[in-house]
């Protein structure tokens with residue numbers, strides 16, 4: 013079945029397209045305009061690049077200080093945290109995603125900002141912090157520091 | 161927690177009054193009723209998080225057809241032999257016993273939006289103050305001419321996890337060297353954009369590890385490009401050379417139909433034969449959302465970007481695959497994230513709790529080969545009335561093996577996390 017099918021494709025006239033050509037060029041890389049018989053080998057657009065805000069100008073130390081100086085709205089933090097707990101469980105059972113409950117505010121804020129400043133390179137966390145402002149960060153820090 | 165509260169409360173009351181009659185009475189009086197249809201990625205998350213927040217102040221009823229829920233997420237890893245079926249199947253016991261949620265195992269048959277009640281296949285009528293619909297997708301079998309619900313017993317779709325997934329696995333396990341698998345991929349929009357291509361990788365992995373290198377997997381795709389395409393094609397070339405052939409519409413010219421009994425798929429370009437056909441048809445919102453009049457011409461349900469409230473009915477929220485959630489893909493991760501926005505608004509509507517600007521998140525992980533995981537994801541928010549991406553990430557083609565292994569390990573931790581987040 014397999015063979016006859018392939019043969020059928022090889023002998024297919026029209027577009028002048030053969031299985032050999034498909035194979036040689038890596039089939040899934042070829043886009044064929046069958047009607048006019050033109051091959052286009054596309055560059056797969058890695059338009060799919062990460063889109064994250066640029067690293068802030070403010071020095072990291074100052075950013076940490078500013079966030080820590082904010083009171084941190086724990087209720088807001090409780091809402092924002094619902095997103096985090098899908099990945100960060102109460103007790104870490106898998107080292108790939110650590111538990112974050114009870115992290116001291118200072119550690120928490122610094123760790124988060126290290127993702128923002130690309131001093132930590134995990135792309136999931138970089139995207140997450142990329143959409144959090146200082147107020148949100150402070151709210152989350154307050155919330156998580158009081159959880160056990 | 162809510163359970164303890166309720167039990168203590170009942171005990172206190174029981175001391176003075178007719179103890180047996182009271183709990184039912186209490187349930188009926190005063191407390192608001194939230195009904196959730198669908199106990200999957202969206203619905204189970206709403207149930208659990210609402211129970212946690214409301215602490216017994218709201219009656220929560222979960223109407224779900226099945227006794228147990230098999231996740232589509234990681235079902236491809238089951239096909240690849242990395243997971244057993246039990247590990248992707250979850251029960252509702254903790255939601256019922258620890259969170260005080262009433263689970264009705266039945267189909268929601270009809271929604272009466274005027275009377276605000278849901279009728280079930282077991283003949284019950286459940287009133288609601290707010291209704292949450294997360295019914296997932298319905299497959300449009302006739303979108304692939306020649307295919308049908310009955311023929312899915314021969315050529316599985318396995319796009320709703322459960323017996324279909326087990327059927328596909330058993331058919332993969334029966335393949336012999338030289339056999340061809342033909343997948344008909346779905347048109348947009350469909351649940352889990354990288355899902356078909358992760359599946360191709362996992363089937364190839366299974367065949368290769370059984371020494372069946374002469375097998376081929378042909379993908380006939382109605383789309384001219386697909387999610388994480390560069391990453392998948394790189395992986396196929398690296399791990400499964402010669403095994404995977406992907407044809408977009410520019411090559412096959414259009415999928416004409418399938419003859420399941422003959423094992424063929426006809427396209428404009430050629431007829432493809434397979435010892436195994438995996439047909440994934442077009443999709444629309446679960447039928448209950450459509451029959452309730454909540455969908456538009458696209459077959460999915462328009463919602464408010466800030467709240468996930470139906471644009472057709474302010475007492476109903478539609479989340480997950482059934483909703484039109486702007487730039488968000490249809491995924492378990494997205495449904496889980498939308499659920500949290502809904503819980504906040506349920507608490508705002510019914511308990512006067514504070515509400516905050518909605519934030520949404522999606523991450524889709526895929527496994528290409530052992531320890532080679534890739535990921536794509538984004539944050540979203542309401543931007544001028546539409547859910548739009550605010551930051552994003554995607555694995556890169558030149559990444560080290562270490563990063564790919566780490567990505568796979570993250571995905572395992574994510575699976576563990578999201579299923580606990582849904583089911584407690």
Ligand SMILES: Cc1cc2nc3c(=O)[nH]c(=O)nc-3n(C[C@H](O)[C@H](O)[C@H](O)COP(=O)(O)OP(=O)(O)OC[C@H]3O[C@@H](n4cnc5c(N)ncnc54)[C@H](O)[C@@H]3O)c2cc1C
Nearest residue numbers: 198200201202225232233267268296352480481491492493
């Ligand atoms: C092969 C595959 C791989 C995937 N991999 C991933 C992944 O890695 N990551 C990811 O995030 N997503 C993944 N997904 C997508 C994910 O499974 C879905 O997007 C997600 O389940 C959607 O959640 P939902 O709540 O909308 O629907 P579902 O999870 O499908 O839940 C709907 C539930 O509603 C019930 N139901 C429907 N109608 C009724 C009714 N009338 N009455 C009672 N009950 C009803 C159904 O029985 C079902 O249990 C994958 C999907 C597939 C097919």
